[in-house]
Amino acid sequence: MSLTTYSMNKYHLHQYERSKSNEEIYRCVHPRCTHYQKKEFLIGKEAICNLCHKAFIMDNDQLRNKKPRCPMCQDTAKGRAFRKSMETIKGILQEAPPTIEDDFQPLPGGEEEKN
Numbered sequence: 001m002s003l004t005t006y007s008m009n010k011y012h013l014h015q016y017e018r019s020k021s022n023e024e025i026y027r028c029v030h031p032r033c034t035h036y037q038k039k040e041f042l043i044g045k046e047a048i049c050n051l052c053h054k055a056f057i058m059d060n061d062q063l064r065n066k067k068p069r070c071p072m073c074q075d076t077a078k079g080r081a082f083r084k085s086m087e088t089i090k091g092i093l094q095e096a097p098p099t100i101e102d103d104f105q106p107l108p109g110g111e112e113e114k115n
């Protein structure tokens with residue numbers, strides 16, 4: 001892993017690692033970042049996956065890991081099911097003839113009823 005993959009901007013998505021001394025605290029592993037946060041405040045927050053380095057939203061399951069991973073990288077029943085469903089969707093999209101895209105219309109809704 002190279003440091004150049006990290007953004008040196010002031011704002012970045014934190015990549016978390018659990019504190020060695022306090023299981024309730026996660027800190028950012030970014031070399032220039034001193035951010036840390038209590039686990040309970042990280043649920044529902046966006047972070048960088050420790051494996052694939054993509055952004056994901058953390059929940060209680062992910063925060064059981066010392067180094068939280070996104071659902072795609074998690075080796076849990078949920079993660080496997082997620083990966084499987086993604087593969088199935090990809091397979092369907094690949095097998096589908098190009099014209100089928102026309103059938104995927106956005107769901108109706110959100111019509112504004114203003115007069």
Ligand SMILES: [Zn+2]
Pocket residue numbers: 012013014015028029030033034035
């Ligand atoms: Zn950070």
Ligand SMILES: [Zn+2]
Pocket residue numbers: 049050051052053054069070071072073
């Ligand atoms: Zn990942």
